[in-house]
Amino acid sequence: MIFPSWRDWLFSAKAFLAAMLALFIALSLDLPRPYWAMAAVYVVANPLAGATSSKALFRALGTLLGASAAVFLVPLFVNAPELLSVVVALWTGTLLFISMLDRTSRSYVFMLAGYTLPMIALPTVGSPETVFDVALARSEEIIIGIVCASVVSSIIFPTSVRSVLGQRITTWLDDAGSWADEILRGEGASPATPLKRQKLAADVTGLDLIISQLRYDADSRDIVRHSRELRGRLLMLLPLFSSLADRLHALKARETVLPPELVVVLNEVADWLRQGDRSEADTTAVVLSRKIEALQTADPELNWDDLVLSSALARLREIVDLWQDCLTLRHEIVAGKQGGAWRPVFRHRDVVGRSRHYDYALLAFSAGSVVVGIAVACFFWIVSGWEDGAGFVTMAAVACSFFAALDRPVPFITSMFVWCAVSLVIAFVYIFAILPGINSYELLVLAFAPPFLALGLLIPRPQSNMLAMLLTVNGATFIALQDRYSADFTTFINGAVASLAGVGFALVWTQLTRPFGAELAASRLVRAGWSDLAETAAGARRRDHARLSGRILDRLGQLVPRLAAVEDRELKKVDGYAEVRLGFNVLMLQKERERLTTGGSSSVGAVLSGVADFYRSRLKLGHAVDPSDDLRQSIDHSLETIALRDGAAGRASLDALVGLRRALFPHAEPPESWRPPVPDTSSPLPIAAE
Numbered sequence: 001m002i003f004p005s006w007r008d009w010l011f012s013a014k015a016f017l018a019a020m021l022a023l024f025i026a027l028s029l030d031l032p033r034p035y036w037a038m039a040a041v042y043v044v045a046n047p048l049a050g051a052t053s054s055k056a057l058f059r060a061l062g063t064l065l066g067a068s069a070a071v072f073l074v075p076l077f078v079n080a081p082e083l084l085s086v087v088v089a090l091w092t093g094t095l096l097f098i099s100m101l102d103r104t105s106r107s108y109v110f111m112l113a114g115y116t117l118p119m120i121a122l123p124t125v126g127s128p129e130t131v132f133d134v135a136l137a138r139s140e141e142i143i144i145g146i147v148c149a150s151v152v153s154s155i156i157f158p159t160s161v162r163s164v165l166g167q168r169i170t171t172w173l174d175d176a177g178s179w180a181d182e183i184l185r186g187e188g189a190s191p192a193t194p195l196k197r198q199k200l201a202a203d204v205t206g207l208d209l210i211i212s213q214l215r216y217d218a219d220s221r222d223i224v225r226h227s228r229e230l231r232g233r234l235l236m237l238l239p240l241f242s243s244l245a246d247r248l249h250a251l252k253a254r255e256t257v258l259p260p261e262l263v264v265v266l267n268e269v270a271d272w273l274r275q276g277d278r279s280e281a282d283t284t285a286v287v288l289s290r291k292i293e294a295l296q297t298a299d300p301e302l303n304w305d306d307l308v309l310s311s312a313l314a315r316l317r318e319i320v321d322l323w324q325d326c327l328t329l330r331h332e333i334v335a336g337k338q339g340g341a342w343r344p345v346f347r348h349r350d351v352v353g354r355s356r357h358y359d360y361a362l363l364a365f366s367a368g369s370v371v372v373g374i375a376v377a378c379f380f381w382i383v384s385g386w387e388d389g390a391g392f393v394t395m396a397a398v399a400c401s402f403f404a405a406l407d408r409p410v411p412f413i414t415s416m417f418v419w420c421a422v423s424l425v426i427a428f429v430y431i432f433a434i435l436p437g438i439n440s441y442e443l444l445v446l447a448f449a450p451p452f453l454a455l456g457l458l459i460p461r462p463q464s465n466m467l468a469m470l471l472t473v474n475g476a477t478f479i480a481l482q483d484r485y486s487a488d489f490t491t492f493i494n495g496a497v498a499s500l501a502g503v504g505f506a507l508v509w510t511q512l513t514r515p516f517g518a519e520l521a522a523s524r525l526v527r528a529g530w531s532d533l534a535e536t537a538a539g540a541r542r543r544d545h546a547r548l549s550g551r552i553l554d555r556l557g558q559l560v561p562r563l564a565a566v567e568d569r570e571l572k573k574v575d576g577y578a579e580v581r582l583g584f585n586v587l588m589l590q591k592e593r594e595r596l597t598t599g600g601s602s603s604v605g606a607v608l609s610g611v612a613d614f615y616r617s618r619l620k621l622g623h624a625v626d627p628s629d630d631l632r633q634s635i636d637h638s639l640e641t642i643a644l645r646d647g648a649a650g651r652a653s654l655d656a657l658v659g660l661r662r663a664l665f666p667h668a669e670p671p672e673s674w675r676p677p678v679p680d681t682s683s684p685l686p687i688a689a690e
Contacts, residue, residue, distance in 0.1 A: 004457045007047065010157060012456025015045040018152040019452065019476070020445050022145040027441070027483050031144075032137050035481045040145025042472035047460045049158035050217025051105070056146035057216065058108040063142045065109070066116025067135035074121045078128040085378030088118050092397055093371030100363045100405050103356070104212030115397045118374070122390035161217040165210050165227065166334040169234075172203055173326060176237060177273040180319070183245045184270035197241075199564065201576065204235045205557030223333045226342070230329040233322050233346065235553045239584065240319050242577035246662050247312035254305055254670065262309075265291050269316060273323060285324040285345070292317045302643060302654070304670040310651075311658045321346040355550030357558065359524055363405075369513040370400040377505055388498035395420075395502025400510065407518040407562065412466070413507045419470040420503055424496045426451065426471070427478035431487045435479075444481075451475070522562040522571050525555055527619060529579050534615035537586050537608045552583045570624060582663040586611060588656035596653060600646045603638035604653060607660070610634050614664075627664045635661045636671040 004012075019041040026034030044055040069091060077084035095114035099107040120138060124131040179197045211227045248266075252258055258266075268291070272284050296313050297306060324345050332342070377396045381389030399416055403409035430447070438444050452475075458468035478496070529552070536548055559576045586608065593604045610631040618625055639657050642650040661668070 008457045008460055011047045011460055012453050014152050014156055015041060015456045015459070016449065016452050018148040021152070022148040023481070024441065025144050026141055030483060031141050033141055034483070035476050035479060036138060036141035037145040039473045039476040040142045041149045042469060042476065044146050044149050045459060047159055048161045048164060048213065049153045050161035050213045052153040053150050054105045054213045054216035055108060056150045058106060059112060059146050060143055062109045062112030063116055063139055065113035067120055067139050069117045070120040071132050071135050074124060074128050074131045078125055081125065081382050084125065085375055085382065088121060088378065089371045089374040091117050092374055092401065093367045096370055096401050096404055097363060097367035100367065101358060103208050105209060106212065111401055115401050118397045119394050122393055161210060161213050162223060162333065162336055166330065168207060168210065169230065169330050169333065172200065172234060173330070176200060180241055180273045181270045183241060183248065184266040199560060201235065201238055201557045202561035204231060207231050223336060226329050226332050230326060230333065233325050235557065237319065237322050239577050239580040240315050240322065243581050243659065244312060244315040244319065246666070247308055247315060250308050250662060251305070251312060262295060265295065269320060282324065285320050288320050289317060292320065307654055307658050311655050314655060318346065355547040355554065357528065357551045357555040359521070359528065362521060362524060366404045366514065370404055373400055373506065373509040388494045391495055391498035392502040392505070395499045396506045399503045399506035407521050409514060410507065410511050413503065413510055415466060416470060417500065417503045417507055419467055420474055421500060423471050423474035424478055424500070426475050428492065430479050431492060435485060518562040518565040519568050519571065522559060522566050525559045525562070526571070526574060529555055530615045530618050533583055533586060534612045534619065536583065536590065537612035537615070539590065539608070548587060549584070552580050556580050578663050581659055585656040585659040585663065589653060592653045592656065595649055596642060597645050600642040600650055600653065603641040607634050607638050607657070632661070632665050632668055639671060
């Protein structure tokens with residue numbers, strides 16, 4: 001059992017203080033639903049001041065947008081309930097789709113605006129003249145709650161987003177350094193990327209949300225640019241580690257023992273990566289880079305083993321440069337320095353990766369299932385004439401929207417159903433057993449303190465965050481505290497049944513419409529990668545290298561966590577880093593082929609055409625197939641042609657071809673040497689005369 005830390009107690013106390021302050025202000029202003037202000041505090045509460053401020057801002061914007069839509073749409077369609085149902089469903093689903101396209105904290109604006117419309121519009125269809133008053137009251141109460149949460153979080157011992165980002169970066173670098181140590185000291189013992197190391201990509205994409213919150217943290221606004229630069233470099237490190245492991249494995253498979261001078265440099269780099277000491281980063285990196293450069297041969301007449309060694313050294317040099325950049329950026333971020341001029345050491349390619357991969361079809365299907373689900377719930381309400389049907393539809397919309405972006409939303413909606421039921425029990429106890437004896441605000445605060453302080457301790461913990469948020473927000477909402485006690489058992493039970501039925505409907509509906517799990521998303525990501533590689537190899541996007549690089553790396557971050565969750569044996573075999581390496585090699589060949597002689601460029605064109613055909617065949621068949629031997633022979637021919645005709649001008653192309661061959665044919669025998677054997681010029685031994 002993990003006991004709460006003093007930071008957990010501090011956060012819980014701050015959240016409770018903000019909630020009681022919001023409730024007091026709402027009661028003092030005689031607002032109709034003061035409990036909305038209290039609930040709003042726990043919706044936006046976060047241990048980080050910047051995260052609280054950003055979510056508060058976006059909740060205010062989303063509430064105002066949804067409330068404005070309700071005021072505009074209800075009078076137009078109040079006499080056509082079926083049409084209003086369709087409009088509400090389309091509004092919620094469309095804004096949900098937009099929110100899923102935004103991976104920053106800003107996405108909350110659109111999702112909230114989506115389900116705020118049914119929350120305000122549906123309860124007022126029987127009295128449309130009140131829709132403006134309800135929308136205004138909800139906006140006022142929500143804004144009171146989020147302002148109280150933001151002010152308390154920012155003034156009382158605020159916790160900076162920057163400090164948490166620095167800790168996450170340090171942890172990630174430690175894990176990455178551990179993997180690098182295994183590769184360098186193991187000398188490429190295993191070319192495949194372990195699944196636990198593939199998860200590092202998911203950890204990098206998880207930084208997106210934190211980085212998006214930096215600008216809302218007064219202590220962290222200056223480091224947003226540095227943070228984005230660092231994110232790109234962290235993600236770029238991973239395929240380079242994978243590539244280095246592959247090259248070292250290939251060398252050791254041929255030589256059994258690596259050259260001693262290479263082993264010395266590998267161990268020195270491993271020591272440096274494990275230390276992570278910023279104070280000597282620049283000096284150490286320069287020394288290591290010189291040693292790596294000294295091992296590079298300038299001999300233009302290279303054989304296969306020389307090319308593999310050269311490729312390994314090139315990857316090692318890039319890793320050293322990238323790691324130095326990461327240490328420098330981490331130091332700047334932790335120190336909170338102004339994101340001004342900064343000169344990176346790693347300048348081989350664009351690594352910021354602003355381009356993202358979106359599976360528009362899958363996102364549209366998720367949003368579309370929500371649209372149809374809300375419409376079905378509305379029509380059930382209309383047909384049944386259920387008095388509390390508005391609450392039923394609203395909870396269905398909220399439950400469907402909350403988890404629409406997940407591959408497997410059913411377990412989370414199930415948890416929501418369970419904890420909503422628990423919060424209803426808590427609300428029942430308060431309404432009919434505790435609140436009748438309360439006759440002052442001070443006693444009300446004392447009555448609320450035990451459960452809300454205890455639940456506040458659970459909010460900072462990822463494993464219990466949803467539980468705590470559901471209990472606090474729903475508890476405050478279901479208690480429905482007014483300025484005077486007016487409980488009614490029948491009203492409470494009807495509302496409780498409607499709420500649980502709404503979540504239950506969302507659960508059943510999601511189970512019926514989205515039973516796929518992570519397998520579908522993972523397989524579509526793999527196929528999207530094949531499609532991108534086929535188009536890139538065919539030259540369809542020859543001038544779009546930066547966007548393609550960003551999309552390839554982003555797809556890696558989305559694919560890796562899903563591979564850990566799937567049961568499909570074929571998907572389990574996928575090495576996301578190998579596909580990324582292949583993609584970068586294809587991009588390099590497209591870029592470098594213009595510098596080659598006619599023969600070299602023609603041979604590279606044949607290789608790229610073969611790669612495009614190979615991935616088109618995978619797309620056509622719908623599953624992974626091995627590349628043909630003709631493609632291997634084409635790569636070997638291109639290697640020979642460029643090595644013999646292009647010399648130093650073709651080194652980058654040779655390196656890319658080596659990477660391409662290793663990615664597609666890791667177990668194939670090395671190509672035959674294209675160098676003619678050196679003639680034996682030694683004098684023959686004299687023959688003894690008889």
